[in-house]
Amino acid sequence: MMRSLYRIQAIFFKELVQLKRDKMTFGMVVMIPLVQLMLFGYAINTNVRHIPVALVDHSQTAISRVLVQTVEATQVVTVTQKYFDLKSAQAALEQAQVRAILIIPHDVSQRLARHRSVGFGLPASSDEETSRPIAQWLVDGSDTMIAAAIKGLKNMPLAELLSKPANRGTPTFEVTLFYNPEQRTAVNIVPGLLGIILTMTMIMFTSGAIVREREQGNMEMLITTPIRSIELMLGKIIPYIFIGLIQVFIILSLGYFVFNVPINGGLGALFSVTLLFIAASLTLGLVISTIATNQLQSMQMTIFVLLPSILLSGFMFPYEGMPKAAQYIAEILPATHYMRLIRGVILRDVGFTDMMPDIYWLIIFTAAGLTIASLRFKKNLD
Amino acid sequence: MSKGSDFDLAIQAKQLSRRFGDLKAIDRLDLNVQKCRIYGFLGPNGCGKTTAIRMLTGLLKPSSGEIQVLGLSLPKDAEKLRLRMGYMTQRFSLYNDLTVKENLQFIAKIYGLAGKKQTRRISELLSTYGLDQKKQQLAGSMSGGQRQRLSLAAATLHKPELLFLDEPTSAVDPENRREFWEQLFDLCDQGTSILVSTHYMDEAERCHKLAILEDGAKRADGTPDELMSNMAAQVVEIEADGLRQLKQRLIALPDVITAAQLGSRLRVLVKNTVHEPLVFLQHNTKLEADKLNIVRPSLEDVFITCTGGGRQ
Ligand SMILES: Nc1ncnc2c1ncn2[C@@H]1O[C@H](COP(=O)(O)OP(=O)(O)OP(=O)(O)O)[C@@H](O)[C@H]1O
Numbered sequence: 027m028m029r030s031l032y033r034i035q036a037i038f039f040k041e042l043v044q045l046k047r048d049k050m051t052f053g054m055v056v057m058i059p060l061v062q063l064m065l066f067g068y069a070i071n072t073n074v075r076h077i078p079v080a081l082v083d084h085s086q087t088a089i090s091r092v093l094v095q096t097v098e099a100t101q102v103v104t105v106t107q108k109y110f111d112l113k114s115a116q117a118a119l120e121q122a123q124v125r126a127i128l129i130i131p132h133d134v135s136q137r138l139a140r141h142r143s144v145g146f147g148l149p150a151s152s153d154e155e156t157s158r159p160i161a162q163w164l165v166d167g168s169d170t171m172i173a174a175a176i177k178g179l180k181n182m183p184l185a186e187l188l189s190k191p192a193n194r195g196t197p198t199f200e201v202t203l204f205y206n207p208e209q210r211t212a213v214n215i216v217p218g219l220l221g222i223i224l225t226m227t228m229i230m231f232t233s234g235a236i237v238r239e240r241e242q243g244n245m246e247m248l249i250t251t252p253i254r255s256i257e258l259m260l261g262k263i264i265p266y267i268f269i270g271l272i273q274v275f276i277i278l279s280l281g282y283f284v285f286n287v288p289i290n291g292g293l294g295a296l297f298s299v300t301l302l303f304i305a306a307s308l309t310l311g312l313v314i315s316t317i318a319t320n321q322l323q324s325m326q327m328t329i330f331v332l333l334p335s336i337l338l339s340g341f342m343f344p345y346e347g348m349p350k351a352a353q354y355i356a357e358i359l360p361a362t363h364y365m366r367l368i369r370g371v372i373l374r375d376v377g378f379t380d381m382m383p384d385i386y387w388l389i390i391f392t393a394a395g396l397t398i399a400s401l402r403f404k405k406n407l408d
Numbered sequence: 409m410s411k412g413s414d415f416d417l418a419i420q421a422k423q424l425s426r427r428f429g430d431l432k433a434i435d436r437l438d439l440n441v442q443k444c445r446i447y448g449f450l451g452p453n454g455c456g457k458t459t460a461i462r463m464l465t466g467l468l469k470p471s472s473g474e475i476q477v478l479g480l481s482l483p484k485d486a487e488k489l490r491l492r493m494g495y496m497t498q499r500f501s502l503y504n505d506l507t508v509k510e511n512l513q514f515i516a517k518i519y520g521l522a523g524k525k526q527t528r529r530i531s532e533l534l535s536t537y538g539l540d541q542k543k544q545q546l547a548g549s550m551s552g553g554q555r556q557r558l559s560l561a562a563a564t565l566h567k568p569e570l571l572f573l574d575e576p577t578s579a580v581d582p583e584n585r586r587e588f589w590e591q592l593f594d595l596c597d598q599g600t601s602i603l604v605s606t607h608y609m610d611e612a613e614r615c616h617k618l619a620i621l622e623d624g625a626k627r628a629d630g631t632p633d634e635l636m637s638n639m640a641a642q643v644v645e646i647e648a649d650g651l652r653q654l655k656q657r658l659i660a661l662p663d664v665i666t667a668a669q670l671g672s673r674l675r676v677l678v679k680n681t682v683h684e685p686l687v688f689l690q691h692n693t694k695l696e697a698d699k700l701n702i703v704r705p706s707l708e709d710v711f712i713t714c715t716g717g718g719r720q
């Protein structure tokens with residue numbers, strides 16, 4: 027038993043020394059979370075803003091100019107081009123200079139006067155027929171996010187146009203946002219990114235670390251020593267647990283100080299679920315290392331796991347909105363479970379009982395991974 | 409072989425074979441390696457030296473045959489053998505990005521050597537193998553010969569009873585090779601059994617006993633002297649002009665195994681089936697008798713005779 031620990035410790039320290047000498051990898055440990063978080067924290071924004079649009083104003087009146095200003099004031103769109111005829115505007119749309127065209131008809135003032143959104147109240151003969159849309163949008167629908175943003179303008183109130191108080195009517199539902207009331211994307215992105223970055227680095231580092239030994243011929247020496255496979259595996263993954271924790275620290279402090287992502291749950295819970303996820307990812311890396319014969323293969327397999335972890339885990343798209351088959355695949359991935367756990371802990375401070383199913387899965391995954399890896403790793407060259 | 413001598417055997421293999429697909433890398437190899445001796449595997453590239461050593465260390469499973477190493481039968485008891493043997497791989501297998509000392513410390517820890525014992529053993533090895541000055545140097549930045557000395561130090565760190573060395577001196581200059589062999593004899597003297605593979609004749613000649621391998625099969629074995637005196641050919645040296653043409657003419661004869669030029673002489677191997685090689689050659693070369701001499705065979709002659717010649 028003591029000998030066993032001693033051998034694990036030998037591998038552990040050797041790994042640390044090698045890591046210390048490998049400046050590139052060491053740099054990646056710090057730079058990957060740093061750069062990715064800064065990049066995605068700012069770049070990934072599901073609230074679409076400042077879409078470039080073209081304006082075709084057939085009326086050329088003061089009222090049309092005020093209308094354009096009001097639309098721009100929403101910040102959803104910015105008028106970048108102005109045309110006198112529709113044809114050239116459509117050409118601009120085709121060349122992707124703009125994503126949409128706003129066409130203001132010549133009778134815009136009459137239309138406005140009759141329109142509900144302006145808030146004059148309905149005309150005497152309260153007939154929908156009499157009021158017509160004020161202007162028209164032609165939208166490039168290929169990007170669904172942009173299209174949806176402009177569709178959102180469909181019923182925008184125009185009361186400010188004539189500095190009248192708005193009459194929005196009573197909504198059917200009242201919506202109160204918990205946990206992320208200002209709807210900042212970063213609040214959701216940062217904990218999610220934690221899962222993605224850990225998936226990537228943990229799997230890549232461990233699988234690479236063992237495959238490298240094989241590639242460089244060290245394995246032939248190692249397997250002629252009394253070291254056991256499980257000792258080798260443990261000695262290999264323990265250093266990366268620390269590395270994972272360093273990355274977690276970087277991401278969360280950056281999230282807190284730069285993006286104001288609060289940590290509502292307890293640090294103990296945060297630490298435990300993260301540790302579990304790191305362990306699960308590391309064992310997955312170990313399993314990969316017993317299959318791959320060179321570092322390129324191990325890299326490819328890492329990406330094979332990484333892509334569904336990004337796309338299906340709930341990081342990009344809500345889990346609930348995915349088709350059943352995709353949900354089943356997602357359930358296998360540790361990242362999906364971690365995504366739920368970490369968002370739960372950071373954003374909502376959920377209780378332990380609610381987290382149990384996901385925690386169990388991570389434990390089962392780790393145990394299974396470690397067993398498979400130790401069974402598959404043979405101390406011979408056959 | 410008498411029953412009693414089995415106890416003196418470090419390695420015993422019977423009808424050992426190993427296939428890789430259709431290729432017979434090792435073909436029905438019988439081996440008896442005595443304890444406290446240096447036993448050599450001599451053979452050309454690809455003859456199966458490494459494969460044989462890997463099977464004898466328990467790294468590869470034989471396709472058929474039996475192996476007993478230090479009284480343990482392989483591959484079943486491979487784990488028990490680990491503590492008692494050392495293996496220096498053909499390719500450098502320590503860590504290039506660790507220093508000499510770190511590499512040795514790592515190996516020491518793996519073998520459970522700690523504290524004072526570890527420090528003492530490592531400094532002992534560093535001075536034995538002349539690595540004192542280099543101990544802070546990264547293994548990857550050392551010369552080939554230095555690296556091989558480091559490998560030997562690592563393989564002998566836990567004082568194994570049996571040492572496998574796979575082409576240990578392939579990157580070592582002749583002088584250092586001598587020194588390396590001095591160290592092997594020291595180890596042997598201290599009771600270590602050694603199996604070493606090589607394709608150098610001068611190295612093979614230093615072994616107590618050796619086996620000549622070709623295409624995975626053993627062509628001959630014994631002490632270098634036995635091999636030379638039991639050789640199935642005689643060596644004749646011819647001094648003459650126009651040796652290139654003469655050589656072409658002689659190797660066309662079925663009773664001539666091979667002919668090789670050494671400066672102004674031609675070294676001809678004639679099969680033992682020819683009773684009077686001098687007369688035979690005189691007849692075929694039309695040279696005077698004093699131009700032809702029977703000489704003592706070298707190990708290289710043995711090697712060429714055993715491996716069917718032709719390979720030059
Ligand atoms: N893992 C393997 N898979 C397939 N063939 C192999 C494998 N290992 C060795 N061989 C083949 O077995 C034969 C013997 O190889 P081996 O490495 O034992 O030769 P060697 O005597 O050590 O040669 P060298 O002097 O070049 O080191 C070669 O033909 C080689 O191609």
Ligand SMILES: [Mg+2]
Nearest residue numbers: 457458498574
């Ligand atoms: Mg070899």
